[in-house]
Amino acid sequence: MTKDQIDRDLITLLQANARESNADLARKLGIARTTVVARLQRLEREGVIVGYTVRLGLDDERPRVQAHVGITLQPKASRDVIRKLQKIPELLQLSSVSGEFDYIAILRADTTARLDALLDEIGEIEGVLKTTTSVVLAVRIDRTG
Numbered sequence: 001m002t003k004d005q006i007d008r009d010l011i012t013l014l015q016a017n018a019r020e021s022n023a024d025l026a027r028k029l030g031i032a033r034t035t036v037v038a039r040l041q042r043l044e045r046e047g048v049i050v051g052y053t054v055r056l057g058l059d060d061e062r063p064r065v066q067a068h069v070g071i072t073l074q075p076k077a078s079r080d081v082i083r084k085l086q087k088i089p090e091l092l093q094l095s096s097v098s099g100e101f102d103y104i105a106i107l108r109a110d111t112t113a114r115l116d117a118l119l120d121e122i123g124e125i126e127g128v129l130k131t132t133t134s135v136v137l138a139v140r141i142d143r144t145g
Helices: 005-016 022-029 034-043 078-085 112-123
Strands: 063-074 090-098 103-109 126-137
Touching: 005 022, 005 034, 034 126, 063 112, 078 090, 103 112, 103 126, 112 126
Parallel strands: none
Antiparallel strands: 063 103, 063 126, 090 103
């Protein structure tokens, strides 16, 4: 399926506010509400849009420290390392990447002390050669949902 500029603009608006009404979306895009409805149905049917979600604001119960961790592994250690990383509840996402690292992990912890303990835990996993951590200071754009 080929997306045109209206599809891309519609997706961008929904990423900013998935609860935006079809009428408001149509007004912002300069198209009919029925066109918005039809496009949303097509984007959902074709798997471009697979769900709608809620993004929580910062509050006292949500962990406040987030970090991106580059992980370099010994050859052939991936399967065992991934199995151990899956057991860490603060691990939000693990992506295999090209470049300097084998994986990039996104961690979220309650405190910097807990983040420090998590980094030690990851570094001690057999097969992990090194980790490089960047702590997130502020999120400027977030379209992840």
